[in-house]
Amino acid sequence: EAQVTQNPRYLITVTGKKLTVTCSQNMNHEYMSWYRQDPGLGLRQIYYSMNVEVTDKGDVPEGYKVSRKEKRNFPLILESPSPNQTSLYFCASSLRGSQPQHFGDGTRLSIL
Amino acid sequence: GEDVEQSLFLSVREGDSSVINCTYTDSSSTYLYWYKQEPGAGLQLLTYIFSNMDMKQDQRLTVLLNKKDKHLSLRIADTQTGDSAIYFCALLNTDKLIFGTGTRLQVFP
Numbered sequence: 001e002a003q004v005t006q007n008p009r010y011l012i013t014v015t016g017k018k019l020t021v022t023c024s025q026n027m028n029h030e031y032m033s034w035y036r037q038d039p040g041l042g043l044r045q046i047y048y049s050m051n052v053e054v055t056d057k058g059d060v061p062e063g064y065k066v067s068r069k070e071k072r073n074f075p076l077i078l079e080s081p082s083p084n085q086t087s088l089y090f091c092a093s094s095l096r097g098s099q100p101q102h103f104g105d106g107t108r109l110s111i112l
Numbered sequence: 113g114e115d116v117e118q119s120l121f122l123s124v125r126e127g128d129s130s131v132i133n134c135t136y137t138d139s140s141s142t143y144l145y146w147y148k149q150e151p152g153a154g155l156q157l158l159t160y161i162f163s164n165m166d167m168k169q170d171q172r173l174t175v176l177l178n179k180k181d182k183h184l185s186l187r188i189a190d191t192q193t194g195d196s197a198i199y200f201c202a203l204l205n206t207d208k209l210i211f212g213t214g215t216r217l218q219v220f221p
Contacts, residue, residue: 004154031207033209035211040120040213041213042116042118042200042211042212042213042214043155043200043202043211044211045208045209045210048207048208050207058208090154090155092155092209097207097208098142098143098204098207100143100145100157100160101157101209102157103147103154103155103156104154105152105153105154106152106153106154
């Protein structure tokens with residue numbers, strides 16, 4: 001089944017403790033992206049990747065890192081999480097940047 | 113940058129039509145999308161329209177694009193309780209997807 005898989009789905013952690021949210025897609029998509037969803041703000045793009053070893057900042061990249069060493073994986077790294085990064089995070093992928101994006105089911109992060 | 117606005121809530125009776133509106137500021141978008149988000153789930157692509165089209169119909173869904181007024185709408189005919197969700201419009205602009213704030217559609221019997 002074609003899908004975008006995020007892990008974990010839920011995480012409660014404390015300020016400053018590094019964490020990684022994994023994202024994997026099995027559709028051989030070139031384009032992958034991370035978003036955060038906050039009430040009243042819709043989805044805002046954090047980082048995106050047009051292809052392997054190519055990553056670019058989105059609208060809200062501060063406090064986040066990504067890597068794209070393989071086509072299928074695009075992990076989101078929070079080196080030193082802070083409470084303002086408490087949010088619902090979505091990973092998405094598409095064949096190319098101009099194509100419709102497929103979304104994972106989301107990861108709810110709570111930073112205390 | 114691009115600014116995409118939606119009203120926050122819409123409440124309709126089952127069987128009526130729903131119209132969800134979206135306004136935007138940048139007219140250079142190539143594709144305009146509608147996504148549906150059900151509780152606890154990710155975003156599901158409902159339909160999309162290319163910027164050189166005015167209308168697209170797909171079963172119960174009708175998308176209208178008014179480029180002059182920078183207005184996009186999604187009409188759902190014969191709205192059902194299963195249509196209750198948050199609906200996002202999103203505009204593709206140079207490989208970036210810009211989302212609206214989302215409209216929560218509530219369908220009551």
